[in-house]
Amino acid sequence: MENAFGQPQNVVVLGGSSDIARAITKKLCSARTHTVVLAGRNQELLDAAANEAREYGATKTDTVLFDAQDSGNAARTVEESFDKVGGHVDLVIIAVGLLGEQLDIENSAEEAARMVNVNFTWPAAALAEIRHRLISQGGGRILVISSVAAIRIRRSMYLYGGAKAGLDRMCIGLADSLEGTGVTLQILRPGVVRSKMTAGSSQKEIPFTTGVNEVAENVMRGLSSGELVIWSPPILRYVFFVLRHLPAKLWKFIADR
Amino acid sequence: MTRQTLSGWGRTNPSLATVMNPANETDVAELLASTRGVIARGLGRSYGDPAQVSGGVVVDNRALGGISEISHDGVVSVGAGVSIDELLAMSIPQGWFVPVTPGTRQVTMGGAFAADVHGKNHHVDGSFAAHVRSLRIVTPTGTYDVSPERDADLFWASAGGMGLTGIITSLTLQMMPIETDQVLVDTERFANLEGVMQEMLSRDKDYRYSVAWVDCMTKGAHMGRAILTRGRHARASDLDEPTLKAPASPKLFIPFDAPSGLLNVASVRVFNEVWFRSAPKRQEREPQSLSSFFHPLDGVRDWNRLYGRRGFVQYQFCVDDAHANTVVEAISRLSSSGVASFLAVLKRFGAANPGPLSFPVPGWTLALDLPVGPRALPRVLDDLDSMVLEAGGRIYFAKDARLGPEKVRAMYPRLDEFLAVKHRVDPEGRLTSDLARRLNLEGS
Numbered sequence: 001m002e003n004a005f006g007q008p009q010n011v012v013v014l015g016g017s018s019d020i021a022r023a024i025t026k027k028l029c030s031a032r033t034h035t036v037v038l039a040g041r042n043q044e045l046l047d048a049a050a051n052e053a054r055e056y057g058a059t060k061t062d063t064v065l066f067d068a069q070d071s072g073n074a075a076r077t078v079e080e081s082f083d084k085v086g087g088h089v090d091l092v093i094i095a096v097g098l099l100g101e102q103l104d105i106e107n108s109a110e111e112a113a114r115m116v117n118v119n120f121t122w123p124a125a126a127l128a129e130i131r132h133r134l135i136s137q138g139g140g141r142i143l144v145i146s147s148v149a150a151i152r153i154r155r156s157m158y159l160y161g162g163a164k165a166g167l168d169r170m171c172i173g174l175a176d177s178l179e180g181t182g183v184t185l186q187i188l189r190p191g192v193v194r195s196k197m198t199a200g201s202s203q204k205e206i207p208f209t210t211g212v213n214e215v216a217e218n219v220m221r222g223l224s225s226g227e228l229v230i231w232s233p234p235i236l237r238y239v240f241f242v243l244r245h246l247p248a249k250l251w252k253f254i255a256d257r
Numbered sequence: 258m259t260r261q262t263l264s265g266w267g268r269t270n271p272s273l274a275t276v277m278n279p280a281n282e283t284d285v286a287e288l289l290a291s292t293r294g295v296i297a298r299g300l301g302r303s304y305g306d307p308a309q310v311s312g313g314v315v316v317d318n319r320a321l322g323g324i325s326e327i328s329h330d331g332v333v334s335v336g337a338g339v340s341i342d343e344l345l346a347m348s349i350p351q352g353w354f355v356p357v358t359p360g361t362r363q364v365t366m367g368g369a370f371a372a373d374v375h376g377k378n379h380h381v382d383g384s385f386a387a388h389v390r391s392l393r394i395v396t397p398t399g400t401y402d403v404s405p406e407r408d409a410d411l412f413w414a415s416a417g418g419m420g421l422t423g424i425i426t427s428l429t430l431q432m433m434p435i436e437t438d439q440v441l442v443d444t445e446r447f448a449n450l451e452g453v454m455q456e457m458l459s460r461d462k463d464y465r466y467s468v469a470w471v472d473c474m475t476k477g478a479h480m481g482r483a484i485l486t487r488g489r490h491a492r493a494s495d496l497d498e499p500t501l502k503a504p505a506s507p508k509l510f511i512p513f514d515a516p517s518g519l520l521n522v523a524s525v526r527v528f529n530e531v532w533f534r535s536a537p538k539r540q541e542r543e544p545q546s547l548s549s550f551f552h553p554l555d556g557v558r559d560w561n562r563l564y565g566r567r568g569f570v571q572y573q574f575c576v577d578d579a580h581a582n583t584v585v586e587a588i589s590r591l592s593s594s595g596v597a598s599f600l601a602v603l604k605r606f607g608a609a610n611p612g613p614l615s616f617p618v619p620g621w622t623l624a625l626d627l628p629v630g631p632r633a634l635p636r637v638l639d640d641l642d643s644m645v646l647e648a649g650g651r652i653y654f655a656k657d658a659r660l661g662p663e664k665v666r667a668m669y670p671r672l673d674e675f676l677a678v679k680h681r682v683d684p685e686g687r688l689t690s691d692l693a694r695r696l697n698l699e700g701s
Contacts (some may be wrong), residue, residue, distance in 0.1 A: 001695035004269035004570045004658035006306065011694065031635065088311060088694055105634040139272035140310025182262050182273030182311065221632055225517075225567060231661050 001088060006223035007032040008090030012081040014094035014126060016070070017045035019195035020145060022052060023212035024093060024219050028226065029056035031220070037084045039064035039077055068096045068118045079103035082133055091223075092130050094123050099197050102157050110177075112159055119163035124170060131183065133173065139182035143219065144171050145244045146187050148236055152244045154255040175228055186222060189240075190215050190232040208233055263309040265420035266440060266561050268568035269629060269658050272311035276485035280320045282426045288316060289424065289687060297424045297692040299365030300340060305658030306691035307419045313689065318367045321426050327353055332390065332434040335569050335689050337367030337425040342555075345413040345547075346503040354547070356388040362504065363554050367425040372547055372655035373417035373615045375550070375689045377466040380607040384617055386416035386544070387610055388431045396423035396682035409611070419616035419654050420681050421688050421698060426518075435490045437499040438545040439573060440466065440551075442488040442518035446538050450585055450694075451482025451541040453603070457485065459576075461605045463602070465489045470530045472590045473598040473625065474522070481588045483603065484536045491544055504548035510558035517565030520628045533601065564628050570654040572638055575606055577616060579646035587641055591625070594637045599626040613671035613678075614652045624656065635659065662697035675699035 004006045009032055013021050016038025025036060036053045040046045050061040059212035068076040073122040082089055098118040105176060123144065134140035146168040153161035168187060175185040190197060192209040215232045222230030231237040243251065258278075264271035276298075279285045284346050289295060301308055309315060309366075318338040324347055325334040331353050335344060341355055342362035348354065359374040367433075370392065375384040382388070391404035394415060401423075402414040415422045443464075447453035461467045464487035472482045493499040555561055561569070576583045584603065591598050602624040606617040621633025627634060642664055645652065651668035652660055666672055679700055686699055693699050 001305065001311070001691045002270050003660070003695060004267065004568070004629060006270075007635065007659070009661075024279065031639075034662075057260055092420060135273075138310070180273075182271060221578075224629065224635070 001091040003032060006141070006142065006226065008223075009033055010035040010085045011088055011091045011093065011146060012037045012039070012078075012085060012089055013093045013095060013239045014042045015093075015097065015145075016076065016080070017042060017049045018095045018097070018183050018197065019212045020190065020193060020215055021095035023216035024095075025049065026119045027052050027216040027220050029058045029228060030117055034058055035060040035087070037064060037081045039066055039081050039174075041065070041067055054226045060177065060248070068098075068122040069114055071121045071125040075129040078126050078133065079096055079127040080203070088137055089134065089140055091143060091179055092134070092183050093143045093145070094126060094128075095145045096123055097145065097197070099157075106159065115159040116163045116166075120166045121159060123167055127171075127174060131178070133179075134183040135181045141223070142183070142185040143223070144187050144190050145186065148189050148191050148231075148240055151189065152251060152255070155252065156256055158239060165208055168225045170227070184226065186216075186226070186228060188212050188222070188230045189236065190218060191236050208236055208239065261315075263298070263301070263315060264568075265305045265308065266566070267304040267410060267570050267658055268561055268566075270306055270691070272306070274307050274310050274313050274315045275591035276315045277316055278317045278320050282393070282395060282400065285316065285424050285426060286400055288314065289395055291398050292686045293687050294686070295424075295688055296424075297337075297367060297371070297494055299338065299368035299421045300363050302361055302364045302368065302657045306655060306695065307372070307693075308690065310690045311406065315544040316424055318365055318424070321367070321690075323427070327351055327432060331434060333430060333432055334427060335366050336427050336603045338363060339366050341366075341369065341604055342504070348432060349435070349438055349503045349547070350501050352435055354435045356431060356433040357385040358551050360552060360653060361555050362541070362548070363555065366428055366430070369423070370416060370425055370428060371418060372418045374655070375617055377468045377604065377607070379617055379666055380461055380467065380605040381465050383607060383610055384416075384615060385555060386413070386612060386615065389416075390429040390431055393426045395426055397625055397670040397687045398456055398682050399687035409495040410678050411682060412582040413612040414614070414675050415609070416610065416612035417654070418612070418675060418679070419614070419692060420680055420690065420700070421693055435501070436493040437491045437496055438502050438547050439496060439499075440547060441490040441491045441542045442540075442545045442550060443497060443542065444537055444540045445485045446533070447483045447485060448479055450483065450588060453481070453485050454581065454584070457603075457605055461487070467605065470532075471588065471601040471603050471623075473588050473601050474526050474529050474531055475665055476592050480592055481585070482533060484533065484676060486550075488545070488550060496544060502557075503547070504552070507556050507558045509556060511560055511562040514562050515565050517567040517628075517668060518630060520564055520597060520599070521630075522595060525599055529600060567629040569626055569628045570627055570638075570658050571624060572641065573622060573653040573656040574641070574645040574650050575620060575653075576645065576648045577618055577620035580650065581621055583648040583650060584588040584623050586644055587623060590637065590640060590644070594633050596631040596634045596637055597628055602627045613675040614654070615644075616655075618651070618652065624653075654696070657692070660696060662695065665696045665698070672698075
């Protein structure tokens with residue numbers, strides 16, 4: 001069960017080998033989390049993440065393999081993850097995502113579909129199953145990792161930003177739909193994070209770029225406060241309030257410099 | 258039958274459950290025979306999650322009412338859903354008071370027993386269960402009348418057992434005679450913690466009731482300044498016009514949730530300052546009504562809303578006399594960490610009872626109200642857990658909303674005795690709660 005500070009005991013992480021997910025898992029395990037089920041695409045990376053979770057205090061870990069390109073496996077992946085927890089699931093983190101290099105893929109129908117599948121369709125399918133399962137167990141939390149890229153979409157990453165925007169907006173409605181069910185959903189909107197997902201990027205480091213630990217720290221605080229949207233770093237709430245109201249010309253000038 | 262989101266008085270970690278309102282013992286027995294994941298709930302005054310069960314069935318005991326005549330020697334039979342408030346309304350005019358009352362009258366008899374509540378007289382009279390002659394409890398394997406003489410194991414496992422051994426439907430209570438509805442109170446202000454603890458150690462035994470309110474926000478020489486209030490029931494001869502009137506219902510209430518963060522380091526500091534300065538330096542034999550002495554917060558309905566939507570946690574621990582220093586260290590850790598803490602309550606505990614999960618052990622107990630919000634708070638309380646554990650002390654389940662399971666076994670070394678009794682009456686583990694799941698009190 002989760003405690004008064006939003007510190008869960010049993011956690012499922014979908015996309016569990018991503019750097020942000022691993023940083024969050026470590027923080028959770030050093031607080032109260034003892035059971036972690038990590039689902040992802042690469043067994044080796046999942047095992048490494050599971051070992052790390054145990055180092056930080058988890059007493060029971062398990063892994064589930066899936067590929068987020070095929071939303072047909074979402075329900076089964078969720079089911080298997082819940083079964084492996086074997087009790088009340090306190091928190092489900094959706095950290096599934098694919099950034100890609102826009103310029104390489106924007107003329108490929110296949111790649112465009114893949115971006116939307118991984119960043120939006122699979123998470124949406126998984127959320128349907130998670131929603132149903134958490135409501136029937138009487139409570140629980142969902143944390144969906146979105147991105148500030150979803151708030152105002154840059155020309156240079158419109159596929160990623162657009163897919164995340166779909167997920168982000170959908171989750172706001174989904175969170176409303178959960179009112180009174182005991183289940184809550186929170187959205188994490190990190191800025192640019194130094195991680196393996198962004199390591200190959202041709203973009204130069206922009207202001208308010210943070211490390212994964214800072215993101216995890218902001219998540220801990222957000223889980224405790226229960227706010228719908230967790231920004232990381234928190235100042236981006238205000239930065240993006242301004243950015244999303246900028247005239248298009250100015251935005252293009254700033255965003256794609 | 259309704260689906261409801263429930264939380265404790267601290268309004269943290271809510272969960273959804275089906276709420277049932279059985280009107281009698283037969284209904285309760287049928288429910289327990291046919292359902293898994295069941296826990297009883299009274300007036301929801303536990304601070305954390307013991308009276309809720311995510312996805313399960315919460316049995317509201319409020320329909321299990323009924324108060325018998327009070328016998329000439331003060332014995333009364335009450336339904337488990339009767340509140341201390343309702344009992345006092347009837348008993349005070351007849352010259353009887355509940356032998357143990359917590360800081361609120363708004364708790365049910367079943368809840369008071371299941372949490373084995375204590376009051377300002379623990380150092381003299383022990384906790385609630387010590388005054389219960391017998392009780393009737395419905396378990397998944399049957400309905401039993403138990404007492405310290407008859408199935409003492411089940412009786413004592415249920416005292417402080419947080420409802421996990423069964424659903425109490427009624428109990429018989431030994432009341433305490435009073436001549437008036439007033440308490441004669443001695444009040445004294447102390448500039449620091451050491452002074453007040455010394456005074457309590459040497460002279461608490463001369464008073465039936467004793468409690469100190471400690472300021473956890475002051476540092477240095479005034480760290481832990483305190484106001485000590487001690488009293489005894491006024492006799493008829495102590496007063497010019499002795500009366501026996503039942504407490505009035507509250508007139509004040511908090512109509513909406515205050516913004517989270519209203520109670521912060523600055524505002525709590527101001528409150529504590531005003532409160533400390535407004536207390537008399539020293540005052541003797543001041544008559545106070547029973548309700549203003551025992552239940553000052555009952556004067557404001559829904560006062561927990563002052564803490565806002567995020568809610569608050571209460572932290573209460575006890576340590577024996579050899580580890581009195583843990584109280585000092587805990588207050589100094591809090592006052593240096595910058596987390597807001599409303600006035601803390603410091604008390605002496607007397608002898609423990611035979612209950613394996615009953616909280617009080619002889620020595621000191623400190624209770625703190627802490628608004629959720631400060632980043633450092635979870636960590637500070639984890640550190641306090643370790644300090645308490647190292648001192649051989651423990652945390653009170655009825656107040657807790659954030660402890661982890663790994664420390665529980667060390668704090669309650671007789672947990673296995675409790676689990677053995679639970680397993681006997683509930684072999685399939687039908688009775689559980691969010692607290693039991695969180696602290697692994699289910700015995701699986």
